[in-house]
Amino acid sequence: MAASALRVAVLVPCFNEEAAIGTVVADFRKALPEAQIFVYDNNSRDRTAEIARASGAEVRSERRQGKGHVVRRMFADVDADIYVLVDGDATYDAPSASRMIETLVNDHLDMVVGVRIDQSAAAYRRGHRTGNRMLTGFLSAVFGHAFRDILSGYRVFSRRFVKSFPVLSDGFEIETELSVHALELALPVGEIETPYYARPEGSVSKLNTWRDGFRILGTILRLYRSEKPLRFFTGIGVVLALISIVLAIPIVITFIEEGIVPRLPTAVLSTGLMIVAMLSVSSGLVLDTVTRGRREMKLLAYLSQPAINKK
Template identity: 50%
Template sequence: MSAQVAVLIPCYNEAEAIAAVVQKAKQVLPAAKIYVYDNNSTDNTAQIAADAGAIVRFVRQQGKGSVVRRMFADIDADIYVMTDGDMTYDLDTLPHLIDTLLLEQNDMVIGTRKEQQREAYRFGHRFGNVLLTFLVRILFGIKQTDMLSGLRVFSKRFVKTFPACSNGFEIETELNVFTAMNKLPYAEVETNYFARPEGSFSKLSTIKDGFKILFMILRLFYKERPAIAYSLPALFFAFAALILSVLGLDLCGAIWTFPPAFLSFIGFLLFGMYGVYANKQTENKREISRLLYLSYPFKNNDDNS
């Protein structure tokens, strides 16, 4: 039995492009089921998607992360393709992305964007992507080139074990960090990136959503790498306690230095001990996540069951 493929398209006001996306997905993946999840669109996105042959569902909680969480929970398949509903990605590359997932037994394949038109990728978006990708590489050791790409292919065991805590455009960051921290195999495949069709507008705010993604990165850093994250303030307080203690001795027992030195030492102990505790909790969580991940066998096209 061939692997079942589901194409997932989160949408918000994409009436100008959604029909083309659905039709192209049906053309390149004729056996796949095409799902469009409408997120409170104020135009006729849902009706156009249904007329084009997609299965249309609705998510009331606003935000791309909310839609992805619902899609991953609702849909059962062997291979999941996720793309945006704006027709900016080259869907002709989908068979290649799926082959990369199956043949190399990856759990996630990212379509890295190669812009074909200058106006396809706004400078602010491009700069923010480069900056945030660099930050994630430093904090988590993730060697990806396009962290915020919306074109991805996933295995079933990835989708069904991914917690999806984000509500907005931070979801791509969460996907990447989940992959890295759980040591899941992934790959990148270059794909063409086109300008939006006339009348279609990006929903991503460079400043507002950029800061949300930045805060998500910092939150995940403390959540996923607590030993390092909490050791930084612990070392700061340890250094402060040492300096204040030495300063007090140099000043022939100056009394004023000892209360802040003592408080700094307490800060060192608190951050240090909590870092050790949080790190152990994170290790336990990863063990449970790994066991759940292993409960879903990898489905390949040559499997007979």
């Protein structure tokens, strides 16, 4: 498929963004004149849908509240060769989309992440920046690879990525899930620095630093449990086994010296903890086999889609 014939879709999830959506559509229409722009309205109570439609975007809606639900609907409904996912708050740099697409095609990648470089103090709040660094470091420790900006809402995907990605998240933790999907299948990905601007006047962030931070952290733990169950449950088993051994040592010493078990409840607790530890490790072994099967199915779904051919 020739590069000029590649179908590009710009996907814009939004909620109450009437102050920004017109600018977003106009900027991406200018930056990617051949692309089709889809705005998915997520129960906005203002004129977001009306302004987006008047700006020339194709407007659709998703009734279930949450960015994860919107992305799931977008990926299922829209058919294209290249997908540009960008938030509808006018904080991301539309001209960078061309570079991101060029990198995706030329380097045969499946995802390119726009690494946010803030252009003003108001663009990227200190709490969000700190939380992003902490979560990025945690993801690196858990999955063995670091993205510089795992929470970026500006990404370009191949069709292979989009059509093999099972969206499970409901809210803003969707960015974390996208990153983990790429890491687990060892997909080729890249990152490009892109300017990050303050929201226009009248546009308000829907993020809550603490609430959404804990939700993202919970998503990483949940994905770690489901994608690496052997490590997860073995870790739990080792901790329980160590506690069991610590409790058992004085009991064993007393039994050897005096031939009695003076603390029967402690002995029962120690035995129970060791049994649970063994069951935890056994569960990890079983679930690891299941996870490998699920990963193979994801990989087959990925390989069933044609690769981008720039020639």
